[in-house]
Amino acid sequence: MASSPIPPERRRATIADVAKEAGVSSATAGRALGDYGYVREEIRERVRKAAEDLGYRPNSLARSMITGRTNTIGVVGADIANPFFASAMRGIGDVARRDGFGTILTNSDEDVALEGEAVGLLLQKQVDGIIVSPASSVETDHLAEAAESGTPVVLFDRDVVGLTADAVLTDSVGASRTAVGHLLDLGHRRIAIIAELRAALDMEWRNWIGSAPAPDTRMLMPSGARLLGYIQAHAAAGVPVDPALIRGTGSYDPNAARERTLEVLRLDQPPTAIFTVDNVMTHGAYQACREMGIRIPGDLSFVAYDDMEWMTFVEPNITALSQPVYEMGKVAAEMLIRRLRSPEVEPARRLLDTTLIVRGSTAAPR
Amino acid sequence: MASSPIPPERRRATIADVAKEAGVSSATAGRALGDYGYVREEIRERVRKAAEDLGYRPNSLARSMITGRTNTIGVVGADIANPFFASAMRGIGDVARRDGFGTILTNSDEDVALEGEAVGLLLQKQVDGIIVSPASSVETDHLAEAAESGTPVVLFDRDVVGLTADAVLTDSVGASRTAVGHLLDLGHRRIAIIAELRAALDMEWRNWIGSAPAPDTRMLMPSGARLLGYIQAHAAAGVPVDPALIRGTGSYDPNAARERTLEVLRLDQPPTAIFTVDNVMTHGAYQACREMGIRIPGDLSFVAYDDMEWMTFVEPNITALSQPVYEMGKVAAEMLIRRLRSPEVEPARRLLDTTLIVRGSTAAPR
DNA sequence: CTGAAAGCGCTAACAC
DNA sequence: GTGTTAGCGCTTTCAG
Numbered sequence: 001m002a003s004s005p006i007p008p009e010r011r012r013a014t015i016a017d018v019a020k021e022a023g024v025s026s027a028t029a030g031r032a033l034g035d036y037g038y039v040r041e042e043i044r045e046r047v048r049k050a051a052e053d054l055g056y057r058p059n060s061l062a063r064s065m066i067t068g069r070t071n072t073i074g075v076v077g078a079d080i081a082n083p084f085f086a087s088a089m090r091g092i093g094d095v096a097r098r099d100g101f102g103t104i105l106t107n108s109d110e111d112v113a114l115e116g117e118a119v120g121l122l123l124q125k126q127v128d129g130i131i132v133s134p135a136s137s138v139e140t141d142h143l144a145e146a147a148e149s150g151t152p153v154v155l156f157d158r159d160v161v162g163l164t165a166d167a168v169l170t171d172s173v174g175a176s177r178t179a180v181g182h183l184l185d186l187g188h189r190r191i192a193i194i195a196e197l198r199a200a201l202d203m204e205w206r207n208w209i210g211s212a213p214a215p216d217t218r219m220l221m222p223s224g225a226r227l228l229g230y231i232q233a234h235a236a237a238g239v240p241v242d243p244a245l246i247r248g249t250g251s252y253d254p255n256a257a258r259e260r261t262l263e264v265l266r267l268d269q270p271p272t273a274i275f276t277v278d279n280v281m282t283h284g285a286y287q288a289c290r291e292m293g294i295r296i297p298g299d300l301s302f303v304a305y306d307d308m309e310w311m312t313f314v315e316p317n318i319t320a321l322s323q324p325v326y327e328m329g330k331v332a333a334e335m336l337i338r339r340l341r342s343p344e345v346e347p348a349r350r351l352l353d354t355t356l357i358v359r360g361s362t363a364a365p366r
Numbered sequence: 367m368a369s370s371p372i373p374p375e376r377r378r379a380t381i382a383d384v385a386k387e388a389g390v391s392s393a394t395a396g397r398a399l400g401d402y403g404y405v406r407e408e409i410r411e412r413v414r415k416a417a418e419d420l421g422y423r424p425n426s427l428a429r430s431m432i433t434g435r436t437n438t439i440g441v442v443g444a445d446i447a448n449p450f451f452a453s454a455m456r457g458i459g460d461v462a463r464r465d466g467f468g469t470i471l472t473n474s475d476e477d478v479a480l481e482g483e484a485v486g487l488l489l490q491k492q493v494d495g496i497i498v499s500p501a502s503s504v505e506t507d508h509l510a511e512a513a514e515s516g517t518p519v520v521l522f523d524r525d526v527v528g529l530t531a532d533a534v535l536t537d538s539v540g541a542s543r544t545a546v547g548h549l550l551d552l553g554h555r556r557i558a559i560i561a562e563l564r565a566a567l568d569m570e571w572r573n574w575i576g577s578a579p580a581p582d583t584r585m586l587m588p589s590g591a592r593l594l595g596y597i598q599a600h601a602a603a604g605v606p607v608d609p610a611l612i613r614g615t616g617s618y619d620p621n622a623a624r625e626r627t628l629e630v631l632r633l634d635q636p637p638t639a640i641f642t643v644d645n646v647m648t649h650g651a652y653q654a655c656r657e658m659g660i661r662i663p664g665d666l667s668f669v670a671y672d673d674m675e676w677m678t679f680v681e682p683n684i685t686a687l688s689q690p691v692y693e694m695g696k697v698a699a700e701m702l703i704r705r706l707r708s709p710e711v712e713p714a715r716r717l718l719d720t721t722l723i724v725r726g727s728t729a730a731p732r
Numbered sequence: 733c734t735g736a737a738a739g740c741g742c743t744a745a746c747a748c
Numbered sequence: 749g750t751g752t753t754a755g756c757g758c759t760t761t762c763a764g
Contacts, residue, residue, distance in 0.1 A: 015742065025751045025752075030741095057490055080446070080459065081449075081452050308676075312656075393735060400759075738761080748749100
């Protein structure tokens with residue numbers, strides 16, 4: 001036999017090559033390599049050897065064409081550079097890998113159109129399922145379409161109306177009530193809140209203050225839900241809400257958060273406490289406080305939604321509402337994979353617990 | 367007949383369905399939809415209409431089987447939850463999307479075996495190319511194999527020996543020399559360094575101190591390279607290196623960094639400055655300093671490799687060596703895509719600039 | 733310009 | 749157990 005040590009094989013070896021090398025049919029070679037059907041042990045070994053020799057790598061594309069499964073899950077997050085999504089992605093990736101799935105990652109930047117494109121791309125690539133943190137609670141046609149066409153969708157961190165799908169959520173309204181309640185309990189009566197509120201603005205959140213019925217929680221994005229919790233906490237404590245203390249950035253931009261915070265701190269009647277509803281808002285607001293030389297908690301108590309490592313690095317440590325983000329990612333992936341295995345089970349909404357970690361940044365107002 | 371409100375899983379429309387609907391052959395339908403070959407405008411419209419009506423979605427798997435391209439790039443990073451990789455991933459994702467590529471993300475956790483598996487998975491999925499931050503500078507057979515079998519590899523943040531591939535790097539040795547030089551210039555003579563050093567330990571870095579020839583930079587992982595810079599800076603300043611001040615964690619574990627830092631701070635002759643070589647080490651070391659009530663820069667000057675947002679939140683702000691991480695990700699993706707378009711160009715090593723940002727955490731020793 | 737037919741690499745029926 | 753034969757959905761010759 002003509003020996004060529006390692007032929008710079010341009011074309012990758014296919015199962016047919018392996019079959020020929022092993023002297024069996026391609027079907028048998030497939031069975032031996034793919035662990036399906038029956039193959040005599042002796043032959044299995046021979047095929048394996050041949051595959052090894054030829055440096056054979058199965059082509060999952062071809063396999064997927066037949067089986068209809070790609071063993072890939074698609075993830076649409078807002079921004080992987082945000083630690084919240086980064087942790088979640090790690091949770092998703094760990095579970096996915098454990099169960100033999102790959103993960104395709106896309107960023108939506110909170111843009112419904114981009115999200116729609118991303119979902120379309122994932123569908124074309126025939127992902128088995130999609131985990132998405134929707135950019136909108138109402139414009140969700142693309143998600144419904146995916147779900148209906150047989151690609152299950154798991155909602156991450158954000159619920160939507162009119163779509164029956166698995167979801168991994170936290171009780172943002174309740175958590176926010178807890179966080180703001182903590183400040184009210186301490187005696188604060190003027191509490192600022194810095195939030196994105198893009199969607200809530202459309203919903204005229206001003207109506208929530210007072211006697212109007214509470215909006216459907218499922219229609220609210222996290223920032224809106226946390227504002228609702230803020231309002232509910234005030235109502236429960238019988239403390240009136242001053243709309244001047246509610247500041248929306250309109251986007252997840254730390255600098256906008258910084259500016260809104262500067263504005264509110266410069267009010268004639270400034271707040272005695274501030275509540276930031278996610279890590280981006282916290283970033284900007286904390287920066288603003290530093291710029292203005294605000295003393296915490298002397299001048300201002302500070303509560304952040306979303307705990308970050310650095311919150312124990314600063315003096316005083318920051319009181320934070322901690323979410324199990326990595327766990328949320330894991331659960332999302334587990335729910336999706338469970339659904340892939342048994343499509344008929346009822347869609348579920350998993351609510352994970354949050355914790356208020358009281359640290360030094362909150363104290364009674366002076 | 368039993369009415370099913372939402373047909374659970376109607377078969378997705380194929381190009382044949384569209385062709386029949388439009389009254390043309392599937393070849394023509396393909397040409398109309400896929401923007402290749404010639405189609406009369408009138409027909410193209412008719413086909414598009416039919417596709418629209420049927421909710422047709424091209425199956426990229428089938429397309430890829432023929433074209434041999436998946437428009438997907440694989441990324442193997444150590445840990446997406448680490449802000450360094452998260453930012454890089456964002457850069458990669460942005461460029462990839464712009465150029466019509468999807469991204470499959472996997473974590474290696476600095477484990478060569480896991481990395482090998484990940485690369486194997488990506489190869490099976492027929493990714494067009496791979497961006498990898500190798501877990502080892504020497505065990506790189508799987509990378510060489512990928513490259514040789516026609517899947518280009520771009521090295522991210524870490525060079526390797528014996529593999530000709532595109533690479534996006536920073537000059538870790540030089541940057542470290544700058545950072546440590548800054549401390550030496552301030553008059554520090556006992557500077558601790560906290561680094562991972564798992565690979566460097568194998569290389570017996572103790573030999574680098576003194577007159578031994580410098581090791582080949584390409585063999586060094588970032589933590590080793592930064593230690594080398596530390597040693598070189600000392601040599602240039604004529605300051606002897608005390609091995610007791612060099613602490614390796616052996617893994618990217620903030621708690622290990624915390625412990626190594628506590629140890630070094632409790633030395634009979636403690637350091638007057640500390641240099642942490644990446645954000646994980648910084649995290650643990652800073653924590654240790656807080657625990658021990660160390661005053662910065664009074665008791666200890668602090669320099670961190672890798673700038674983080676919170677470094678301007680703490681008092682004093684931390685002097686940091688800043689890397690253009692997002693940019694590095696973008697460049698990596700650009701290099702890969704360029705190679706996919708023109709495979710014959712010479713592999714290049716792109717070195718991006720780093721900057722030392724001097725802040726309040728460094729001062730002359732007392 | 734359009735259609736018929738031949739596959740891409742693999743698995744799933746079906747024979748033997 | 750194993751081989752033969754169809755395809756999966758699409759692009760690509762190659763005629764016409």
